[in-house]
Amino acid sequence: MVCTALQMDYLKPELAFARGVVLTGVEEPVTIPDQFRADILLLLPRLRRFAFSLTRSGPDADDLLQDACISALANWQQYDAAQPFDRWMFRIVRNSWISEIRKRKVRLGEGNVPAEDASELQTEQVADVSLEVKDVMGEVAHLPQELSQPLLLVCAEGYSYQETADLLDVPKGTVMSRIHRARKLLMVQLKEEKGA
Amino acid sequence: MTDISVKLSAYLDGELDEDEARLIEAQLADDPLLQQELDELVEANSIALLSFENMLHEPIELSVAQSIKTADETDAIPDFEADVTANERKVIDGVFDQPSVKRQRDADQQQLAVRSPLWRSMAASLILFLLGGAGGYTLHKEMFAGGAPVEIAAVEKRGWLKEIADYHAVYSTEERHLVEVRGDKKEHLTNWLVKKTGASFQVPDLSGLGYVFEGGRLLVADGRPVAQLIYRDKDATVVALCIQKMPAGMFSDKSKDQIGAADMKKNTIKDFDFFSWASGAVHYVVVGPNGKTELEKIALEAARHI
Structure with a gap:
């Protein structure tokens, strides 16, 4: 395995060998800016809220948040500073969730799932809301996910309809x-x- | 669901163009049922906002913060003592010094004596984050065992007043939508707001000072519900009395009969003056235009009759 500059961020040279990584010696050292990490940390409560609205489960929301943050750190160079950072992170959270749903459906033997089918796991009326969801989401817990998500983005996050x-x-x-x-x-x- | 009904929501969200908005406003003026529907939509929106704000207080797995902090293992180790207080250090250690992280840090500290200004700026950001200075996030109480309750109170107080100032800037200029529930439904309004805020109160009569009770609305500040009672004088000057139950564990020994001028704290934020006080487990603040001389009198009157 040859390490790219992007992947190098996470590797100390002395650990690279142990992890089976071959450093070519021509890579430019690239590190994740501290401010980038700080920006993610500042967003965590809002990202966690969005993650919970997608997963409707605390443990799933935590896993999703972790995956999305790691993904953002691994791809920090793709972030266009001219764009709002929170929008970029929300997109990563959502894409990570779609990816997770696809994996789950494959594991259930349903084969590869197109994005439009994987994008919303629970689109029907929520008939039986768990105590955890009621506890966390309060009055909006009974809204179907397809309704609570746009409401969250517009009402609480200040997104425009577009x-x-x-x-x-x-x-x-x-x-x-x-x-x-x-x-x-x-x-x-x-x-x-x-x-x- | 009618088209006009759907457009009410879009109107509420500022998503209609100028012509459409003007059309809706004309229809609202002529149709009390449509106005009632808009009022109900505003109420539903407030409830949703409150629920969403509360979600920001859900705990976040420490492993997530750790992974963000430690993903790049070549980072230099910060010298926290140089820039943060002992209490802040406790907060940081309490969150990030899991055994494995601490072992790694100790090992690295033996090898590295490098000071990184970037790291220190990040530490400052983390403290803001940890103390709830951004994004409305506050730490859970257990993280502050032996920590810094004074700082928490200060942050929360600043946050609540600033948010009240933002609300007042928006709502005090409203004519038709000054309140969510009108003053002629005082009993209904009081019952609703007491239930939502958990703070018991009655609507003070400020007519002796020339202010008519117009009604009230439910707000959210620092992630907690706020009852806002709105008054207007003959010059259309709007002042608001806001009531919020304090976080668990916070309490003032003063009863409402003991509140005097010395208990009032004055602040000015964004062209608005604030007179705030605490009694029992409740925070109160009166907000009005900057330089309004009778604002303190209003606050004292409200404190006595709330």
Whole structure:
């Protein structure tokens, strides 16, 4: 295995041999900027929230967050500083989740899964919400994932409808209708609570 | 679901162009049912926002932070003592000094005597992060065992006032949408806000000072719910009384009858003056335009009758 400059970031020369890596001696030393790590750390609470909204499971959200952060660090040179960093990281979280879903479906013997099928694991009405999800997500726990995600991005993250559509790979009109459906469902829920 | 109904949400999110927004506003003026639907959408949005804010307080696996910090093993080891206080060092050690990391750091410290300014700037960022200075994140109490409660209170206080200033800048200029629930539904509003905030209160009557109670809304500051009661005088000057239950473990010995001018703390943020005080387990703040001389009187009146 020949180590590229990107991969070298994680390797001390003395450890490279032990890990089966051959350094060619011509690579330029490249290290991950400290500020890049600090920026990821600052985003962690928001990334964890987004990860939980995708996975609806604490352990899965933690695994997804870990995978996404490692992926971001490994690809830090691909980040275009002219773009918002949080958007780039959210995209990585989502792509990592799609990748995980594909792996799970393959493991279940369902073969390779196209992206459009893998993008949302739970798109139907959430009939049975776990206590953990209720605990973490509060009033929005009962919203189906397909509704809570655009609401999260627009309402809490300040995304525009177009930015949300780009991230979730759905048309802008779909984002608009899903956000409205989410609020209407919450309204019904609130009325029921008030009536109770 | 009608097209106009869907557009209400888009209107709320500022996603309509100017002509469409003007059309919606005209329809809202003529159609009380549509206005009611918009009010309900605003309420639903506040609830969603509160839920999403609360999610920011979920604990994060230490291994994630460790992996971000240690992914590049050739980094120099920071000299924390040079730039951080003892308490801050405890915070950092409490989070990052897992045995394996500490062993690696000790070994590296024997080999490396290099000081890295970049690392120190990162340490400063980490402290901000750990103390909740960014992204609304606050650490869980166990991380502060023997730590720095004073710093936590300071950060939270600054955060809450700044967020109130942001809200006031937006809402105080509203005419039709100044409040979420109008003042003529005071009982409903009070019950709702008391339930949501966990802070018991009654709406103070400030008419003696020339202020009419217009209603209120639910806000979120520092990830916790805030009841905002809004008053307006004959010159259309808007002042707000905000009420937030303090985090568990924080408490003021002062009862509302004991609150006087000496207990009021004045701050000015973003062209707004604030008079804040604490009583029992609740924080209060009155916010209004900078230089409004009667604001302290309003705060004292509110403190006595809340």
